Amino acid sequence: MAKQNTVFKDAFNRCLKLLAETSSLPSEPELGTTLGVSRTTVRAILTRMEELQLLAWDKRAKVVLRQPKPEDYYPAEETDSLSDIIERSFMRRILAGGAEPGMQINELELARDIGTGTTSVREFLIRFSRFGLIEKRPNSHWILKGFTREFALELTEVREMFELRSAASFAALAPDHPAWADLDRIETLHHEILADIDNRYKEFSELDERFHLLVHTSSSNRFIVDFYDIITIVFHYHYQWNKTNARERNARALEEHLDYIAALRSRDPARIETACRRHLKSARETLLQSIQ
Amino acid sequence: MAKQNTVFKDAFNRCLKLLAETSSLPSEPELGTTLGVSRTTVRAILTRMEELQLLAWDKRAKVVLRQPKPEDYYPAEETDSLSDIIERSFMRRILAGGAEPGMQINELELARDIGTGTTSVREFLIRFSRFGLIEKRPNSHWILKGFTREFALELTEVREMFELRSAASFAALAPDHPAWADLDRIETLHHEILADIDNRYKEFSELDERFHLLVHTSSSNRFIVDFYDIITIVFHYHYQWNKTNARERNARALEEHLDYIAALRSRDPARIETACRRHLKSARETLLQSIQ
DNA sequence: AAACTGTCTATTGTGGATAAAAGACAAAAT
DNA sequence: ATTTTGTCTTTTATCCACAATAGACAGTTT
Structure with a gap:
């Protein structure tokens, strides 16, 4: 098959949720904007909804006939895009299956394993190579450099440089800059999670990403912001396989964040630097502990 | 055609030069190591040399029959690899052809223009995207973000952070570290070029890259070293299209380098920082001047 | 007049095919 | 006992084909 229609399927599922809330759907262009897809895909969705007797569709009239059932989805x-599937599959392989540094990575084998074509695997590897975990030998295989202690140290070294700089520039944002409002919302969430930490500590990972990305974004430097992708992916998979003391670790990090947020609000450079360094230091330690 | 045999052709040409200097060629594995290709390619080269009556080849005996002529090459x-061709072609397009920021980049059109398949163009764009000059809209085109003033400022901001840090760690290298010997050689070249600046100022660009890469490498941080690729490509193409006052600019930069090198030798952190900052500042100004 | 729909075209994403290049292994030579 | 060669298999680099998706334009509706 040439291309999976995952965009259609995912948008269809999301459109079902919209449908559940109204008696008629809006125009095709509007739906396209809402769902983030082209009109071609919108029309495919509407056609499918008609087939399933969910919708009576005639030109502008899009009348909801019944509520969606679970089996309509x-x-x-x-609905996962192929690149997500390849990413997950690859990460599982290199993290779970004893990823010896220096190991060779074989495009063909990986493709067979995942059940996909080589082109997609190749493109994934090229994209992934910017994370510094693999390296290409031209006309030959890829080398796994491994999720080693050195990797973590190099990563955190750059992270710390970037985040200190970003935090400093955050303090210089105009008082009416939308980032301050984002910061408020993020702070509120911190308090909410801390208040019910036993049940909600798992929400930390996502909140952590959101907070640090906000800080990095204030640097207005694409290289700094892009670098945060590496942090994100590393921590994302790291949280998935290292769950020891997650509750305690997350509670502590939340407290550190609150301190860091207060420092940002104070706009006092010295205080910001102290709070930022303290938090980054403990984040680094957490990461390092999970490695050896 | 599935694959151009550029590896073979390039290695063949290089092997002709070796052949010109001896009366017989070494073993296949040894030739492979020297030329940086596999035995398969070495054997293809030897076969071709036999056809051209350059060589009498029987197992281990590889007797040179005659000197290579220009038409043998x-x-x-x-001999250029496809990715080099695509890179040059792309850079010419976006630099020469009024590269408006926000312009769309079309894989198919690019491929037709260069006379190649879409896959190779796509892979090039994915690799190139890490330089922050283009951005992908999934399921749709690429956007050219343009070689703008902002780009240059963001690039130099990170460069300065990285280079200051690398320079500081350079001073901490053990006295017997090979980098010091490299530095000696680089310094000597600086003096040689300065002594004959009117004729040799064009050699600066390459020497500049070599010097800064050496400094960056001492950081032992893959992210810092990899980032230098961006600097390299930007300056490489920048030097090609901005040649005003090249002689003066290069002479000044060479002097700054010498000062910077002396500072590194002194191992005095304050002096290093001063020299490094001064040079980076003028490099940034040169780059910015070429933009608007 | 502005927004929407019908229809058509162009481009992207992905699998498959194939030549080039790498590389494995046993037999042969030093 | 290495190193080299002969032979064969595997993998990479690249083109091509085709379905999914985006997008353009004219005609239609409000």
């Missing part, structure tokens, strides 16, 4: 496995 | 255009 496409299964979640079919 | 493959033309230079045929």
